[in-house]
Amino acid sequence: MVERTFTLTHAAGLHARPAALLVQTVQRFPGTEVLVRKGDREVSARSLLSVLSLGASQGDTITVRCEGPQEEEAMAAIARLVEGGFDG
Amino acid sequence: MAERVLQGVAAAPGLALGPAWVHRGDAPGPSASAAGDPAAERRRFQEAVAAVDRDLERLQAGADPQAREILGAHRLMLADPELHNRVEAGIARGLGAEAAVQEATEELAALLAGLEDPYLRERAADVRDVGRRLVAALTGRAVGLRLEAPAVVVARDLAPTDTIGVDRRLLLGIVTEQGGPTSHTAILARSWGIPAVVGVPGLLEQVQDGMTLAVDGETGTVVLEPAPETARQLEERLQAQAEARAREQAEAGLPAETPDGRRVELAGNAKVPGDVAAAVERGAEAIGLLRSEFLFMGRSAPPDEEEQYQAYAEALRLAGGRRVIIRTLDIGGDKGIPYLGLPREENPFLGVRALRLCFRRPDLFQTQLRALLRAGVHGRLAVMFPMVSTLDDLRQARAALEEARAALAAAGVPHAPAPEVGIMIEVPSAALIAHRLAQEVDFFSIGTNDLVQYTLAVDRGHPELTSLYQPIHPAVLRLIDEVVRAAHGAGKWVGVCGEMAGDPLGALLLLGLGVDELSMAPPALPKVRRLIRAVPFREAEALARQALACGTAEEVETLARPMLERLAVESG
Incomplete structure (x- = not known):
């Protein structure tokens, strides 16, 4: 299991487009479970609606957990996406 | 029948005359459908998801980049495991597929509608839109504007997905009961050059499919069943409008250059x-x-x-x-x-x-x-x-x-x-x-x-x-x-x-x-x-x-x- 915390610098936080990019990124790793936590809520990163329902905005901190055969690769892809400002 | 005049807000200039086509995309579906056995309902749900996804994919192919992105988000929502879990839980409780979809999308929409971020709150409308499409597929109704002949579209209001994929050549004019001059409908009509009047009180009560409507996008008036004399005047104005437009289009490509260069x-x-x-x-x-x-x-x-x-x-x-x-x-x-x-x-x-x-x-x-x-x-x-x-x-x-x-x-x-x-x-x-x-x-x-x-x-x-x-x-x-x-x-x-x-x-x-x-x-x-x-x-x-x-x-x-x-x- 790998876990990392990110601060959302992107102005839109996890609005529809960034959230959709996150879900699409996670879909490339079908056997790996990916969870996103904000505050005390944790949801599956495969569910766009759940990710949107976190209401994560610019400046918020989110924690991502990956578990499965491709957990390292999945985390690296997510880090590139989030730290690159969701520049899909 | 005597002509009647309704007054709304002028939203996009131009004149239109033609049969009304009433869009009831927001009419409630059959919510308490008789449920078959859960396995059958689950199968109907899966088939509806596949059908809507094919529709969205087809719309995406012909859409502009912004619409393509909206439709892409809708497809992700359609495939969302959270949506599927909730629908299947509803079916397991004995609901029909339609009712289970309505309940699940309404719950998820409510979750988004309760967020602080105003942008995220608006995504509730997208979830409801996806739900409407699913219910329509389950009940065999069409969503979106599917015009078969030239018509003036009449609606309570139009959602972005109602208008994606519509055949613009058949869209003579738009009249809506709700909305103001900056509503989605108004902006779209202006950008397409289609006459539109919005915010017409009592519109849907008075207009039936096929009724002749005259829409004046300059004054914001809508005439129902215009009298022969009114119709004749309108046709003359339409003729003049068509000629002016043809001349403008012919000239629009000419450079603004004086005779001496x-x-x-x-x-x-x-x-x-x-x-x-x-x-x-x-x-x-x-x-x-x-x-x-x-x-x-x-x-x-x-x-x-x-x-x-x-x-x-x-x-x-x-x-x-x-x-x-x-x-x-x-x-x-x-x-x-x-x-x-x-x-x-x-x-x-x-x-x-x-x-x-x-x-x-x-x-x-x-x-x-x-x-x-x-x-x-x-x-x-x-x-x-x-x-x-x-x-x-x-x-x-x-x-x-x-x-x-x-x-x-x-x-x-x-x-x-x-x-x-x-x-x-x-x-x-x-x-x-x-x-x-x-x-x-x-x-x-x-x-x-x-x-x-x-x-x-x-x-x-x-x-x-x-x-x-x-x-x-x-x-x-x-x-x-x-x-x-x-x-x-x-x-x-x-x-x-x-x-x-x-x-x-x-x-x-x-x-x-x-x-x-x-x-x-x-x-x-x-x-x-x-x-x-x-x-x-x-x-x-x-x-x-x-x-x-x-x-x-x-x-x-x-x-x-x-x-x-x-x-x-x-x-x-």
Whole structure:
């Protein structure tokens, strides 16, 4: 299991487009479970609606957990996406 | 049956006459469908998901980039495991597939609707839209506008997905019961050039499918079952409208060039991104002024960077590679933007407005500049600062733009690194030091509305002073002359984006003064194009020289009017 915390610098936080990019990124790793936590809520990163329902905005901190055969690769892809400002 | 007249709000100009096609996309579906056994209901749900996904995929293929993104998000929602879990739990409790979908999408929509972030709250509508499509697929009803013959569409309101994929050639006009002039329907109708009237009370109660409707998008009236005499008059007007449109379209591609070879760029002014398409259709070679105020009005909090980015990007995409000059926020204490908490001022036009406000609110200004630079990757962006009165204003504004650029570069966010930068010339002090300002900009755009008001010290809206508000006053013309010389001396171009540019008399004088670009409300473009193509530049120039020597606006008018009449373009 790998876990990392990110601060959302992107102005839109996890609005529809960034959230959709996150879900699409996670879909490339079908056997790996990916969870996103904000505050005390944790949801599956495969569910766009759940990710949107976190209401994560610019400046918020989110924690991502990956578990499965491709957990390292999945985390690296997510880090590139989030730290690159969701520049899909 | 006697004709009836309904009054709404004019939303998109033009006239339409045809049969009504009532869109009941929001009618409630059969919510308590008889449930089959759970395995059968699950299978029906899976089949509906597959069918809707195929529909969305097909729509995506023909959509513009923005619509494609919306549809992509809808497809992700359709495949969302959370949605599927909730629907299947409902089916396991004995609900039919329709009821389970309705319940699940309503719960998920409610979850989003409860968020703090206003942008995320609006995504509730997307979830409901997906739910509607699923229920429609389950019950065999069509969603979206599926016109089979030319018709006037009548609806409570239209959602974005209702209009994606509609055959525009069959869409004669749009009438909605709800919505205002900035609703999705209105913006879309304007950009498509389809007559529309919105906000018609009692519409759906009175209109049935197939009823003949006449829609007047100029006056906001809708006539139900027009009497033969009314219909005959309407047909004559429609005929005239079609002829005028055909002539305009034939001319729209012609260059605005005088018979002796002086080329002027004709551009359109826009209040919202959708106006850009209307301007392009009328042959605008660029957008000379896109006001950004539309984003800030009629709401309770300022738009965030993402919302602004989307709006500017839409305008740039609609312009299809043509230059779009976007003016930064131009508001002050006289405009009702309550959430900015601006104090009332004794003299708002001489107070904290436009750039002066932006300098005091770097949060607002940086957000806008970042959104502009990011949107710049989608087309040919030019940034324009309003209300520059000193060299220091310009330098401070440029420094703010540089700050935004550097922040984006440091964060690795894609952006346009060096858009054209220009300023409005609308304060006499700026006109008089234009030779210095010209060295530090790429272009000028003369805002004649404010320049006239500041030069002649006449409030444009003052009911008793209308006769003193004189755009062709020699004092104004002399300032414009000064600005044109200054710009050209520094190798820069200069445009005019006030109402004077779209008025034949004003345009004639501006042409003669050597202005390079005229930007106006799109409906004025055909008339001004005809004028420029008819008048030899050397005659316009000679006229302008004489006008500069006049003492009053009346003298200028007496000089110029005969030339216009000889060219006979004013009435066209």
